[in-house]
Amino acid sequence: MKVGKQTIKFETLPCIFSTSSMVGPKEMQGPLASYFEQSSNDIYFGEKTFEKAESKMLNTCINHLISKNGLANNDIDLIFSGDLLNQCISSSFAIRDLEIPFLGLYGACSTFCEGLLLSSICIEANVAQQIIASASSHFCSAERQYRMPLEHGNQKSTTSQATVTGCGAALVTNSKKLDNGIHITYATPGKIVDLGVKDMSNMGAAMAPAVYSTIANHLNDTDRTLDYYDLVITGDLGVHGSDMLVELFKRENIDISSKHKDCGALIYDTTVQDVICGGSGCGCVASVFSSYIFNELKNKNLNKILLIATGALMSPLSSYQGETIPSIAHAISIENEVK
Amino acid sequence: MTYLFVFITGGIICAIGQVLIDKTKITPARILSLFVTLGVILTFLGIYEPIVNFGKSGATVPISGFGYSLFKGTVKAIEEKGFIGIFTGGITATSGGIAAAIVFGFLASLFAKPSLK
Numbered sequence: 001m002k003v004g005k006q007t008i009k010f011e012t013l014p015c016i017f018s019t020s021s022m023v024g025p026k027e028m029q030g031p032l033a034s035y036f037e038q039s040s041n042d043i044y045f046g047e048k049t050f051e052k053a054e055s056k057m058l059n060t061c062i063n064h065l066i067s068k069n070g071l072a073n074n075d076i077d078l079i080f081s082g083d084l085l086n087q088c089i090s091s092s093f094a095i096r097d098l099e100i101p102f103l104g105l106y107g108a109c110s111t112f113c114e115g116l117l118l119s120s121i122c123i124e125a126n127v128a129q130q131i132i133a134s135a136s137s138h139f140c141s142a143e144r145q146y147r148m149p150l151e152h153g154n155q156k157s158t159t160s161q162a163t164v165t166g167c168g169a170a171l172v173t174n175s176k177k178l179d180n181g182i183h184i185t186y187a188t189p190g191k192i193v194d195l196g197v198k199d200m201s202n203m204g205a206a207m208a209p210a211v212y213s214t215i216a217n218h219l220n221d222t223d224r225t226l227d228y229y230d231l232v233i234t235g236d237l238g239v240h241g242s243d244m245l246v247e248l249f250k251r252e253n254i255d256i257s258s259k260h261k262d263c264g265a266l267i268y269d270t271t272v273q274d275v276i277c278g279g280s281g282c283g284c285v286a287s288v289f290s291s292y293i294f295n296e297l298k299n300k301n302l303n304k305i306l307l308i309a310t311g312a313l314m315s316p317l318s319s320y321q322g323e324t325i326p327s328i329a330h331a332i333s334i335e336n337e338v339k
Numbered sequence: 340m341t342y343l344f345v346f347i348t349g350g351i352i353c354a355i356g357q358v359l360i361d362k363t364k365i366t367p368a369r370i371l372s373l374f375v376t377l378g379v380i381l382t383f384l385g386i387y388e389p390i391v392n393f394g395k396s397g398a399t400v401p402i403s404g405f406g407y408s409l410f411k412g413t414v415k416a417i418e419e420k421g422f423i424g425i426f427t428g429g430i431t432a433t434s435g436g437i438a439a440a441i442v443f444g445f446l447a448s449l450f451a452k453p454s455l456k
Contacts, residue, residue: 025455026455043454043455044452139455140453140454140455148367148368149453150453150454151448151453154367155357155360155367198364199364200366201364
């Protein structure tokens with residue numbers, strides 16, 4: 001049901017039944033290492049190319065999610081998945097042999113929330129009962145896609161973020177499977193916001209206004225305040241973009257800094273790991289939510305969260321042609337036992 | 340003493356590049372093109388030749404030295420062949436560097452794989 005201007009209320013309370021995550025070596029050196037279910041010390045994940053490595057990682061992650069819940073592939077009605085590579089090849093090749101109906105998504109780094117949102121809509125409409133939403137990214141394949149191949153040995157600018165090598169998958173079901181009762185209660189799909197930032201190595205700054213817009217509209221539509229939530233978690237604003245978000249809320253005399261965490265800042269220790277402003281990429285919010293945050297929800301350390309995945313919707317080509325960076329942010333309200 | 344001059348010259352050119360990466364929004368690819376073009380222009384203006392005389396390979400090895408070779412080769416070819424030299428001179432003079440880059444790039448790809456830093 002639509003509430004307010006752009007928010008969807010889920011009356012059937014779709015449930016995030018289970019999650020699975022897999023990451024690369026650098027993420028395992030970060031503070032969340034103990035939360036990730038699977039990892040690889042080899043950045044190639046045993047494959048010949050980085051693109052194949054990304055598909056392998058996502059495939060392993062999805063297979064694990066299905067098998068650990070005692071399900072078979074044909075129990076899954078639908079997969080929504082996306083990544084950062086041209087034509088979404090990481091997802092397509094990861095899901096190629098699974099024989100599960102597949103809908104590919106592109107929302108840049110907002111893909112994971114886009115998938116959760118669409119899964120919830122399908123559950124609400126009762127057109128599917130068990131859906132997987134997943135997303136992946138790989139540092140090395142993303143460098144080739146967006147910047148230069150690693151062989152080029154490019155230097156990073158001081159505001160740039162490092163693409164996370166990781167993926168996450170969530171099993172979204174109807175609330176009849178009420179084991180843990182982690183529900184998706186509201187979703188606010190974002191509008192594109194573009195304030196004219198052109199710098200591809202400063203995407204946090206481009207995305208912060210989109211996050212602000214989505215949070216403000218979400219709170220308006222749901223008649224909630226920030227106090228309602230235990231935590232507001234953004235996808236990959238990074239250190240620089242997070243500062244900007246705090247600044248934007250300060251203008252409205254709201255202090256979000258105590259409630260806000262960013263997956264890009266959580267996944268790495270920016271003081272010792274050479275990542276400059278933190279992590280980014282589809283896999284950032286996907287892997288952090290599917291591990292650490294889902295765990296916190298399950299253990300009731302967190303009960304009401306607003307998860308906001310952010311996407312910078314440019315391509316290298318649009319940047320070459322002097323275009324600015326259109327940004328988007330989708331918010332999902334995830335709550336424990338709403339009764 | 341020559342080594343010191345080479346080190347200082349090369350160091351200054353690279354330091355300029357580093358400042359451009361850190362302090363401006365110019366992408367590395369544009370800095371590269373900028374250095375090549377500047378090498379050509381500075382040689383045309385007679386500024387780069389004295390730098391090469393002072394810093395030797397410290398001035399010719401960085402990418403601005405490629406611009407220097409382009410310009411010098413073009414002038415030489417024009418003197419020898421006339422009008423057609425405008426088109427053949429630059430690439431002829433730098434062909435050694437270009438071919439070596441391709442050959443060594445290929446050789447490196449045979450036994451090296453890119454990875455995380």
